[in-house]
Amino acid sequence: MHGATVAAVLAARAARAGGLEEGHELRLVAPNSLAPLWALPMEAGESVLTLCPLPLRNSASGDIRPTLVLGTGFLGGEDAPCRGRCLLVEPGGPAGAAPPPALLHARAFKTAVTAAAPLEGLHRGYVLLALGPKVGVHAWDGKELTCVAFFDAPVYSVALSSVRNFVLLGDALKGLFFLRWKDSAQEKALTQLAKTFEPLDYVAGELLLDGNSLALLGCDAAGGLHLYAFAPGAVEAWMGAKLLPRARFHTARTVTRALRLPCAGAGGRSGILLATAEGALLAVTPMDEGAFAPLTRLTAIQALALPHPAGLNPAAHRAPRERPGRSAKAPAPSSLLDLPLLARFAGAPWGAQQALAERVDAPRAGLLKAVEEARALTEWFV
Numbered sequence: 001m002h003g004a005t006v007a008a009v010l011a012a013r014a015a016r017a018g019g020l021e022e023g024h025e026l027r028l029v030a031p032n033s034l035a036p037l038w039a040l041p042m043e044a045g046e047s048v049l050t051l052c053p054l055p056l057r058n059s060a061s062g063d064i065r066p067t068l069v070l071g072t073g074f075l076g077g078e079d080a081p082c083r084g085r086c087l088l089v090e091p092g093g094p095a096g097a098a099p100p101p102a103l104l105h106a107r108a109f110k111t112a113v114t115a116a117a118p119l120e121g122l123h124r125g126y127v128l129l130a131l132g133p134k135v136g137v138h139a140w141d142g143k144e145l146t147c148v149a150f151f152d153a154p155v156y157s158v159a160l161s162s163v164r165n166f167v168l169l170g171d172a173l174k175g176l177f178f179l180r181w182k183d184s185a186q187e188k189a190l191t192q193l194a195k196t197f198e199p200l201d202y203v204a205g206e207l208l209l210d211g212n213s214l215a216l217l218g219c220d221a222a223g224g225l226h227l228y229a230f231a232p233g234a235v236e237a238w239m240g241a242k243l244l245p246r247a248r249f250h251t252a253r254t255v256t257r258a259l260r261l262p263c264a265g266a267g268g269r270s271g272i273l274l275a276t277a278e279g280a281l282l283a284v285t286p287m288d289e290g291a292f293a294p295l296t297r298l299t300a301i302q303a304l305a306l307p308h309p310a311g312l313n314p315a316a317h318r319a320p321r322e323r324p325g326r327s328a329k330a331p332a333p334s335s336l337l338d339l340p341l342l343a344r345f346a347g348a349p350w351g352a353q354q355a356l357a358e359r360v361d362a363p364r365a366g367l368l369k370a371v372e373e374a375r376a377l378t379e380w381f382v
Contacts, residue, residue, distance in 0.1 A: 057125020
């Protein structure tokens with residue numbers, strides 16, 4: 001019944017388009033010439049929702065091979081349930097080398113596969129899949145993809161990220177969930193450590209690493225960035241069950257994807273690259289506390305001391321927004337630094353720089369050095 005409904009919807013759509021039917025495929029291309037090397041066409045009406053490269057471990061043989069995990073979805077109209085598949089693709093060797101790319105496995109699910117991520121435990125090579133409201137840890141034995149543990153999200157899971165055995169789960173309406181994967185000979189479990197207790201229209205997010213510190217970044221549908229911390233020792237954290245807001249920042253962009261990348265020349269420090277629907281790239285990186293404090297004061301003073309385009313206040317522009325019907329969130333103790341605003345200090349005349357430095361109560365040369373260091377922190381992805 002479901003297949004007949006999907007076929008009817010696709011046939012009607014193709015008839016309206018003059019007999020043309022839209023299709024999707026996975027295509028591997030050469031790294032230099034972008035010449036097509038291999039293609040895997042999707043089924044009729046199937047769209048790729050997530051693509052994740054990861055080391056996949058064969059639980060039977062112990063071999064670990066690089067694998068592409070694809071999550072797809074079928075939408076056959078409002079009268080048919082949404083279905084999906086998980087595809088395991090072995091990319092193969094370099095162009096012209098063995099082995100060639102191949103489809104290892106395809107498993108159908110009764111809902112769309114919206115996100116995928118690697119997961120480590122007692123062994124490397126687990127696959128974490130978001131299947132509607134359920135998040136499952138899957139193991140590969142060379143023939144089948146088997147769920148060994150799961151966690152139920154409140155509404156709908158839309159994004160996943162992992163570091164070692166820690167998992168960030170984003171729910172479409174309920175915000176962030178911080179999970180821990182326990183893998184032992186006696187028990188395999190995905191348990192909740194903390195979550196946000198404020199509604200958040202989650203669309204993307206990542207885990208931000210700075211040495212031994214870990215922060216959780218969530219992006220909402222209104223273009224806001226929300227930085228949270230897991231602090232089980234804090235009184236306001238409700239014995240560790242609540243993720244504490246640390247910073248909020250409005251980007252005025254619709255963030256669609258988040259990718260964690262290591263920062264060049266900074267051991268143990270990572271940055272997050274954000275892609276937006278408008279075609280922009282945004283970068284979020286941690287920085288030293290010694291430079292953060294004076295630059296925060298400089299940002300607040302520049303918002304009032306400098307002339308701005310159309311007389312708009314950048315502090316008000318970066319304030320978090322809420323969609324109609326949503327209640328305002330509790331204010332965060334800090335905010336992210338606005339580097340485009342700080343860059344205006346470096347380009348200001350000497351006299352203006354000196355006047356701003358005196359108001360900040362910091363040497364002009366020290367502020368210039370801090371701004372240049374902050375700019376260098378965001379050049380790791382260029």
